Amino acid sequence: MKVKSNRLVDRAEPAKIPLYQKMKDDLVQRVLSGEWRPGELVPSETALANEYSVSVGTARKAIEQLAQERMVVRQRGRGTTIATNRGGSTKPFRFLKFFSRDHIRTEESIYLEIMPGKATAQEAKSFGIEAGAPVARMVRLRAANKMPMLIERAAIREDLCPKASQLITLHRPVSISSFLDRMFNILIMRIDEKICAALADEEDIKHLGAAAGDPVLAVERLSYDLAGRLIQISQLHVAKEAYYATSTK
Amino acid sequence: MKVKSNRLVDRAEPAKIPLYQKMKDDLVQRVLSGEWRPGELVPSETALANEYSVSVGTARKAIEQLAQERMVVRQRGRGTTIATNRGGSTKPFRFLKFFSRDHIRTEESIYLEIMPGKATAQEAKSFGIEAGAPVARMVRLRAANKMPMLIERAAIREDLCPKASQLITLHRPVSISSFLDRMFNILIMRIDEKICAALADEEDIKHLGAAAGDPVLAVERLSYDLAGRLIQISQLHVAKEAYYATSTK
DNA sequence: GAGTGGTCTAGACCACAAT
DNA sequence: TTGTGGTCTAGACCACTCC
Incomplete structure (x- = not known):
């Protein structure tokens, strides 16, 4: 980032941000503030254009970027709605890009452990909260087509998802992202993953049917919400029969 | 590619395809035909709008999608150029999303083997060519910051890249994608990857410093060009110290 | 200074969903 | 029938690159 006396520019001029950009940023804020709930219709293009005193074309550009x-999701003849992770219609393993030889028809989550806990120093740093702050911890076995595919160890920050451990114990949701959406209006929008190779540990041997010395995929996943806040940290161990699929553009 | 009596559709109805879509498709064809070479300036928005008898806004939409x-790459004040993979300015491992603890400053390719070969039945099927058709085969060790990170076994179809094995023997390029661009005007635009866990084989032990029984990442990569043709099939073995990073949106 | 892409406007007509 | 988003037009001014 080259800065050529930015302060002067900032003070003197309003920094020359395009109208559609400013409008888009403001719309994001309004979504985050909860003014519109997930699944809800937002005002039409023309209404928003009037509200922001811009032309329809400019408003379109802002909304199209969202x-x-x-x-948001746009539907001709109907309107524009806030995105949602709810609804069983979303395909299984929406965010999980692994696959096996067969198509995945069913998804299952078997919870091995759920308990409230306190953030470790490292977790606190990642989450941007204080060490010792409450988190929900869980271990679950995830299966596709009745076949165990991976074991997941997850921590969810309870400052944004109060009583998450109790609620998860109660509902034992198959999909955490859909659960977070329903319960806390938190939309998981981006997931970063780091993948490396490891050897099967005792739990992999016990639950994934791995043998001692078998290789497994070890995945660390960081799940972020609309606002870019880190919500969940997971470690996955994926059975060696399964693949991860990615695409680079 | 599904073809549902395209001729009939074309004759009977104009199929209601938006102008900007038709224009975009045609521009893609012109790029693929080699009318404009990678790095070359294409006509301006207004020139293309005139040529296609559409408004500038419509032409913009087509070009923006490209x-x-x-x-293509757009630059204000300069014009629009066809994308390129050449040039040392692109960061190392442009398509390879793995990383180590340190930043990657240098990239190196040590070729262990390069030889012309014939496509196996499976390769032929993937490439969409005849079994026994010529391919270039190679094994290379790729290193970052002087540390060996992975071993790659690759096959490149020689029907589209004639004499690739000789040329690679001659130039031993660090980046294959940049090499394909320079030599054959083939732009790698998309790479699909399947990742699974495996155990280090003899070559991993020999060249990656792995021990027997160590886990490695086994990655299968399929590289496609602008036209969506499969150009290269690779198998990577990534040392266990390295990570793969992905992001899901 | 000439030409480029980036932003913005103010209209028009259409396909589609809801009622 | 009403209102929505999708397409398309024909202008305008600006920031920028290149000569």
């Missing part, structure tokens, strides 16, 4: 980022 | 798909 649609491209999957923050 | 830019979004990274097929």
Whole structure:
């Protein structure tokens, strides 16, 4: 980032941000503030254009960018709605890009352990909260087509998801992202993953049917919400029969 | 590619395809035909709008979509150019999303083996060519910051890249994608990857410093060009110290 | 200074969903 | 029938690159 006396520019001029950009940023804020709930219709293009005193074309550009980022969904004749992770219609393993030889028809979550806990120093740093702050911890076995595919160890921050451990114990949701959406209006929008190779540990041997010395995929996943806040940290161990699929553009 | 009596559709109805879509498709064809070479300036918005008898806004939309798909690069005040993979300025491991603790400053390719070969039945099927058709085969060790990170076994179809094995023997390029661009005007635009866990084989032990029984990442990569043709099939073995990073949106 | 892409406007007509 | 988003037009001014 080259800065050529930015302060002067900032003070003297309003920094020359395009109208559609400013409008888009403001719309994001309004979504985050909860003014519109997930699944709800937002005002039409023309209404928003009037409200922001811009032309319809400019408003379109702002809204189209939000649609491209999957923050809203546009439907001709109906209107524009806030995106949602709810609804059983979303395909299983929406965010999980692994697959096996067969198509995945069913998804199952078997919870091995759920308990409230306190953030470790490292977790606190990642989450941006204080060490010792409450988190929900869980271990679950995830299966596709009745076959155990991976074991997940997860921590969810309870400052944004109060009583998450109790609620998860109660509902034992198959999909955490859909659960977070329903319970806390938190939309998981981006997931970063780091993948490396490891050897099967005792739990992999016990639950994934791995043998001692078998290789497994070890995945660390960081799940972020609309606002870019880190919500969940997971470690996955994926059975060696399963693949991860990615695409680079 | 599904074809539902395209001729009939074309004759009977104009199929209601938006103008900007038709224009974009045609521009793609012109790029693929080699009318404009990678790095070359294409006509301006207004020139293209005139040529296609559409308004500038419509032409913009077509060109903007090509830019979004990274097929062209737009620069204000300069013009629009066909994308390129050449040039040392692109960061190392452009398509390879793995990383180590340190930043990657240098990239190296040590070729262990390069030889012409014939496509196996499976390769032929993937490439969409005849079994026994010529391919270039190679094994290379790729290193970052002087540390060996992975071993790659690759096959490149020689029907589209004639004499690839000789040329690679001659130039031993660090980046294959940049090499394909320079030599054959083939732009790698998309790479699909399947990742699974495996145990280090003899070559991993010999060249990656792995021990027997160590886990490694086994990655299968399929590289496609602008036209969506499969150009290269690779198997990577990534040392266990390295990570793969992905992001899901 | 000439030409480029980036932003913005103010209209028009259409396909579609809801009622 | 009403209102929505999708397409398309024909202008305008600006920031920028290149000569």
